[in-house]
Amino acid sequence: MFVQESIEEVALADRPERKKKLGILFWICVVWLLINLIAAVFANFLPIQNPLIQDYTAINSSPSWHHLFGTDDLGRDIFSRVVYGSRVSIEAGLGAMVIGFGLGAPLGMLAAYRRGKFDSILTMFMYIFLAFPAIIATIAILSFWTPRSLLKIIIVIGVASIPLVYRVIRTATLNVATKDYVIAAKVQGATDRRIMVKELLPNVAPIGVSFLLIGIATVVVLEGSLAFLGLSVNPPTPSWGNMINEARTILQVNPWLAIFPSLAMCLFLLCLNFIGDRLRSHFDVTESKL
């Protein structure tokens, strides 16, 4: 009987990884991210208050109809600051990943497809680059590279992410490049470009997208950490990290200033992580491959 039970358990273990629907939560997360994105892009046209206007008659006020999320220590509306603040996170996340994937992904695919000297030299170079403590270098470069701007943050983080993207994409491509259908395409005389785009890319893309989402989440957290060090965008421009950092000194007076941006950031990250995870299990990519 025990054996029977175990076999059932084994069968059970097999099931969830296969034939999984994306599920309602997945779509809720997608919608939430879209709402965030649209709100960030069109913040200027939304009927919300100016995030910079200081209302001294309402300082550190609690949430109310007039100020949905309350106001901060300078009387600025927290709701509109959270909405405008999402711009920094989204721009940093997307921007850095555009750089990271723009250079890392093609190089990784090319290296895995071509192999040979090109591959071994490039891979060694990337692995050495990876051994360098990137976070420390990022902080050091950003703090000594004045004046600060979001663009510089994006460039530094983006460049630092290239070897990571390269490694993931190269490993993913390697798994595909030796498959029979790729060899068959080659035998049929398909050009390298055609094989890369038509045969390799569709198979590497799911892993790439999963990693892209994780990457964006990581950059958003990193930008928040930089804000705590005063290395992110300059005040009074709102960013989620800036706001939480400002709230730190007046936690007991005005907890709302910490809670709402934290909530916004955590929900954003939760959605990114969840979508990435679902896509991964949907395309049957195990966690250890990333």
Place this chain on the structure above:
Amino acid sequence: MLIGIVFVITVGAFYLIHLLPGDPAVVILGTGDSPVNKAKLYAQLGLNKPVYQQYFVWINNVLHGRLGNSFISGDSVWGTVKNAIPIDLELMVISQILAFASAIPLAMRSAKKPDGWLDRFLSAGSFTLLSIPSFIAIVLLVLFVAIDLGIPHTGVSSYVSLGTDWIGNLESLSLPSIVLAVGSFVVYYRILRSDLIATLQEEYITMARSKGISQRRIMWRHALRPSSVALLGTAGVNIGGLLAGGFIVQFLLDIPGLGYLLISSIGLSDYLVVQAIVLVVAVGVILINFFFDFLINIVDPRISRE
């Protein structure tokens, strides 16, 4: 390969200063700018020589243990860094023990019945925790927990060194250790769980079950070892990242480790200390990675034969 990595890292640490616009001497000296200091700095870094020779002057000094004195505080650079290292080690050890001690048994429980209520609960929980950055966790913990319980959470004086009072020391490290441990736990739990589920489908596990070996023994003896390769690899990277990567935790809770030192030196534009930290952390990361590669080879000897 190792020598290559060390070479590149030292070059990187050294030329970080040349990446930045402006005269390196001005950047390094900062407020401590005086003709005497300038002469000292030129001797130490060989700044009057061509760029490639500067590196050899500097690396020669480093290899002889001469990291020099900070031009900002006047203290020995190596002495400053040396004082911070034990704190990082302690945080690392405590948080990793907590993380592994909770991740391994919980991952086993989850893997035993995937999609069972415990697995669902833990997966959802780990997902939520994964999405809470450490700085938010700290702010919220301080707001809702630490203030009420009287756990030390802020102020430079809150840190008690291990030598003076070990209970006070553990108390002052409790909050940062827990935050770091939770971050590691989430990663370890998820990886070990998915690998365990895959391992438990292997035929030798069915074989072991049919021989009547107890569930506990199957888990610990037969399933854990082959499932832990990815876990160890990730742990190596993760622990390496904790070295000064936990800077935000140290910074927010005033724990004077390497991360805290890094931030405060950057604030003071104390370039030589920053450079020394980059060097120390890079070497530490390499050592940790080698240690975990070694562990992986013990756990799965096939890897080294390939």
